[in-house]
Structures are given as C-alpha cells and as structure tokens.
Amino acid sequence: MVNYDINACGGDVSVNETTGYLESPNYPRNYTADTNCIWRLIAPENEQISLKFLEDPNLETGTVYDYVAIQNGLTEDSPLIGNYSGKKLPPEVRYVGNKLYVTFHSDLSSELKGFRAVYSISKYCLYSQSVR
Numbered sequence: 001m002v003n004y005d006i007n008a009c010g011g012d013v014s015v016n017e018t019t020g021y022l023e024s025p026n027y028p029r030n031y032t033a034d035t036n037c038i039w040r041l042i043a044p045e046n047e048q049i050s051l052k053f054l055e056d057p058n059l060e061t062g063t064v065y066d067y068v069a070i071q072n073g074l075t076e077d078s079p080l081i082g083n084y085s086g087k088k089l090p091p092e093v094r095y096v097g098n099k100l101y102v103t104f105h106s107d108l109s110s111e112l113k114g115f116r117a118v119y120s121i122s123k124y125c126l127y128s129q130s131v132r
C-alpha cells in the first residue's frame with residue numbers, strides 16, 4: 001500500500017516510504033500568474049531522491065519567464081542542478097542526495113498547463129513507474 005500525497009504549491013515533503021506528487025497550482029488546468037512555489041524534499045540519510053515529470057509538462061518557454069528550478073540542498077543558495085522551462089522538463093532524474101529544493105516560478109503573463117512530478121526514493125523508482 002502506497003500513499004499518495006499531492007503537494008500543490010510548496011511545502012516541506014518527507015520522502016521515505018511514500019511516493020507523491022508535486023504539482024503546479026490548478027494542474028492540469030493553467031497555473032496562476034505571478035506565483036512562486038517552493039518545495040523542500042527530505043529523504044533519510046544515504047537515500048537518493050528520484051523526481052520524474054509526467055504527462056507532457058508545459059511552461060511558458062524561457063527561464064526568465066516561467067521555470068522549475070531544482071537545487072541540491074534545502075536552501076535558495078544550494079547548488080543548482082537544473083533550471084527548466086517550456087516542455088523540456090526531465091522525464092526522470094535521480095539526484096545524488098537526500099535533500100532537494102524545488103522552485104516553481106511564473107511571471108505576470110502567459111500561463112500554461114504546468115507540471116506534475118512524482119517523487120520517491122530511488123529504490124522505489126521502478127514501482128512508481130508501474131503505478132502510472
């Protein structure tokens with residue numbers, strides 16, 4: 001039995017036995033303008049977090065407009081892993097680390113569908129794929 005937690009627009013997320021989703025606001029309807037969502041994902045020590053973007057994500061193209069940024073740590077100063085916009089969100093990424101700082105940002109105009117991402121610790125990765 002796996003619990004699914006929907007985490008819409010930010011918050012601290014404990015990643016252990018549970019698999020869950022991060023979503024842009026209103027997903028799959030268009031997200032809101034002028035929005036910042038920050039999730040802090042924390043897994044047990046010595047675990048790796050897997051994050052997989054699902055179902056054709058779509059943000060306004062251009063990381064100066066709307067983006068998802070993923071950082072290796074728990075603060076806004078943590079090293080940047082990737083900054084993504086448009087439809088180019090990674091289908092699956094396993095991060096070497098047990099802490100992730102994920103930011104969704106939208107600017108003042110042009111809202112699109114946004115994204116849904118599933119998180120898990122890596123050893124549950126295959127299972128989370130089969131659930132889809």
Ligand SMILES: [Ca+2]
Pocket residue numbers: 060065066106107108109110111
């Ligand atoms: Ca926008």
